[in-house]
Amino acid sequence: MTAPQNxxxxxxxxxxxxxxxxxxxxxxxxxxxxxxxxxxxxTPGYKARDFALPEALAKATGLPTRSLQPLxxxxxxxxxxxxxxxxxxxxxxxxxxVPAARLQVSDARHLPGKAGAQLYASNERLxxxxxxxxxxxxxxxxxxxxRANFADNALHYEAALRFINGSVRTNLSAIKGE
Amino acid sequence: xxxxxxxxxxxxxxxxxxxxxxxxxxNLANADSVAGPDGQPxxxxxxxxxxxxGVPAGQAxxxxxxxxxxQTPAKRDYDPTHPLADAEGYVTQSNVNVVEEMVNMMxxxxxxxxxxxxxxxxQQLMVKTLQLGQ
Numbered sequence: 001m002t003a004p005q006n007x008x009x010x011x012x013x014x015x016x017x018x019x020x021x022x023x024x025x026x027x028x029x030x031x032x033x034x035x036x037x038x039x040x041x042x043t044p045g046y047k048a049r050d051f052a053l054p055e056a057l058a059k060a061t062g063l064p065t066r067s068l069q070p071l072x073x074x075x076x077x078x079x080x081x082x083x084x085x086x087x088x089x090x091x092x093x094x095x096x097x098v099p100a101a102r103l104q105v106s107d108a109r110h111l112p113g114k115a116g117a118q119l120y121a122s123n124e125r126l127x128x129x130x131x132x133x134x135x136x137x138x139x140x141x142x143x144x145x146x147r148a149n150f151a152d153n154a155l156h157y158e159a160a161l162r163f164i165n166g167s168v169r170t171n172l173s174a175i176k177g178e
Numbered sequence: 179x180x181x182x183x184x185x186x187x188x189x190x191x192x193x194x195x196x197x198x199x200x201x202x203x204x205n206l207a208n209a210d211s212v213a214g215p216d217g218q219p220x221x222x223x224x225x226x227x228x229x230x231x232g233v234p235a236g237q238a239x240x241x242x243x244x245x246x247x248x249q250t251p252a253k254r255d256y257d258p259t260h261p262l263a264d265a266e267g268y269v270t271q272s273n274v275n276v277v278e279e280m281v282n283m284m285x286x287x288x289x290x291x292x293x294x295x296x297x298x299x300x301q302q303l304m305v306k307t308l309q310l311g312q
Contacts, residue, residue: 024307028180031303033236035184035296039191040240041289042198043227049236126236143292154299161306168311 013171020163022060026053027157033126034150037141044137048129048146181307183237184300190230190239191293197242198225198286202279209274213262220272222248222279248273 033049040046105111131140201223208220228243250273258267 025180028303029236031300032180032183032187035187035300036236036238038292038296039187040227040229040238041292042195042285043229043240046229143288147292150296150299154303157303158306161303161310164310 013174016167017164017171019061019063020160020167023057024157024160024164026056026060027153027160030153031150031157034146034153037129037146038143038150041139041141041143041146044139046139046141048131048141049126050129050149051126180237181300181304185297187237187239188293188297188300190241192290192297194225194227194240194242195286195290195293198227199283199290201225201245202283202286205274205279206276206283208272209276209279211272212260212269219252219270220274221252222250222272222274224248250275 030051030053033051037048037050040048129140129142129145131142132145133142205222211220213219224246225242226244226246227240230238230241233239252273253271254268255271256267257263257269260269263269
């Protein structure tokens, strides 16, 4: 086989692994954010943080979030892109997070500043959770929502671990020739 | 690995909540006392929580920043025969509100349990991650 074919084959084998490992990194970062929210349930004035993981994952990997494998060019790519856009639009309208405010500058030479805290694993900015109920001490952490998100995130983390394991085992058996 | 941070975040919350429970226990124990070692009536104490500073947002735990005394005026009972009655015959009780302390205790123990669960889940995920590929 020629060298470009070798590289294509290697890329195809590794693509699932790369996608899932990026998902794993982002999931563990989100786990920390949710744990920090749960730890601060009783702190007066604390604002709950979170970030939109599917968008962060799509940005980090450059792939539409609904697919596990990159589609070969020309096979319904447009339909997939359209459905991803409408899905993220629907998700955005039901979003529970509000992006952090950006600094408006009046002159091009002004420093723009950093909008919101930067996430540990990527350049994604942490957003603020929109609370369902007001609270007397200014704390926006709602324990039921945070716990549900925490459990959901842990499940996705474990799913990513399983996918990585499966992909590793498949590749190993392919290399061994079983 | 960012999952390691969860252990320090949740353990900080567990320590803060246990301090809060200690203060509740001290308040409840002294709910009926009329004089402390300094001769003054017992004033209920409360912990003040604060997010850990110097840590990036999203990885911040909690710490007890202050222990304040409750400044609500204490109840005064008229009992001139009491050995600790003042010149007008009033005995000042402690200003502990038992109902508030019980609610505090329930809230603190719920938060404690939640944070312990968070630590357990994070620890299980880390163990599974360490077994990746095996």
